[in-house]
Amino acid sequence: DAGVTQSPTHLIKTRGQQVTLRCSPKSGHDTVSWYQQALGQGPQFIFQYYEEEERQRGNFPDRFSGHQFPNYSSELNVNALLLGDSALYLCASSLDRGLFGKTQYFGPGTRLLVL
Amino acid sequence: DAKTTQPTSMDCAEGRAANLPCNHSTISGNEYVYWYRQIHSQGPQYIIHGLKNNETNEMASLIITEDRKSSTLILPHATLRDTAVYYCIVRVVGTSYGKLTFGQGTILTVHP
Numbered sequence: 001d002a003g004v005t006q007s008p009t010h011l012i013k014t015r016g017q018q019v020t021l022r023c024s025p026k027s028g029h030d031t032v033s034w035y036q037q038a039l040g041q042g043p044q045f046i047f048q049y050y051e052e053e054e055r056q057r058g059n060f061p062d063r064f065s066g067h068q069f070p071n072y073s074s075e076l077n078v079n080a081l082l083l084g085d086s087a088l089y090l091c092a093s094s095l096d097r098g099l100f101g102k103t104q105y106f107g108p109g110t111r112l113l114v115l
Numbered sequence: 116d117a118k119t120t121q122p123t124s125m126d127c128a129e130g131r132a133a134n135l136p137c138n139h140s141t142i143s144g145n146e147y148v149y150w151y152r153q154i155h156s157q158g159p160q161y162i163i164h165g166l167k168n169n170e171t172n173e174m175a176s177l178i179i180t181e182d183r184k185s186s187t188l189i190l191p192h193a194t195l196r197d198t199a200v201y202y203c204i205v206r207v208v209g210t211s212y213g214k215l216t217f218g219q220g221t222i223l224t225v226h227p
Binding site: 004031033035041042043044045048056058088090092094096102103104105106107108109111 | 149151156157158159160161164202213214215216217218219220
């Protein structure tokens with residue numbers, strides 16, 4: 001049973017560029033959440049997707065957008081990259097069903113460096 | 116979600132039990148206590164969660180005080196591979212929204 005997978009593992013971009021990160025949820029999961037983790041900090045919630053719609057969003061600007069596909073996989077897009085967007089981007093999946101089905105399981109992350 | 120307080124760092128000898136405390140004095144009745152850990156440069160790993168009863172799984176035990184204002188994560192026989200940042204998180208379960216709010220966590224170092 002595959003866990004949460006993310007691609008690419010590492011990425012280098014320059015300021016002003018756009019980037020797309022991808023996530024495949026754990027088998028059987030239908031909800032995907034994205035987090036940003038700056039160096040030395042805990043992960044910060046960006047947004048969550050369920051049924052192909054964004055249903056909760058953290059304190060991130062509109063430059064951060066996402067998408068969820070019918071197969072539950074998801075993309076995170078960041079436009080007009082800033083140096084401060086350099087971070088580890090984490091995807092977590094969960095099952096939106098039942099009281100204990102909402103535990104989030106994380107992927108290995110994509111490390112983005114903006115130069 | 117309620118705020119948690121954890122020690123910045125802790126040490127433990129290999130083979131001994133590691134007891135990681137967490138204070139969550141403002142926890143609400145419908146908030147669960149979750150523990151995750153993050154080994155350097157990897158994604159956070161789910162460990163265990165509970166509401167008010169003590170919980171045990173193959174990784175750890177979770178002890179929650181009767182008033183639910185604090186909890187302790189116990190790794191019964193710590194190994195070098197348990198060296199990681201441990202995050203204690205409280206969140207409402209049973210709603211449609213699933214944001215996890217991470218603090219700074221506790222850096223656990225297991226020594227030979």
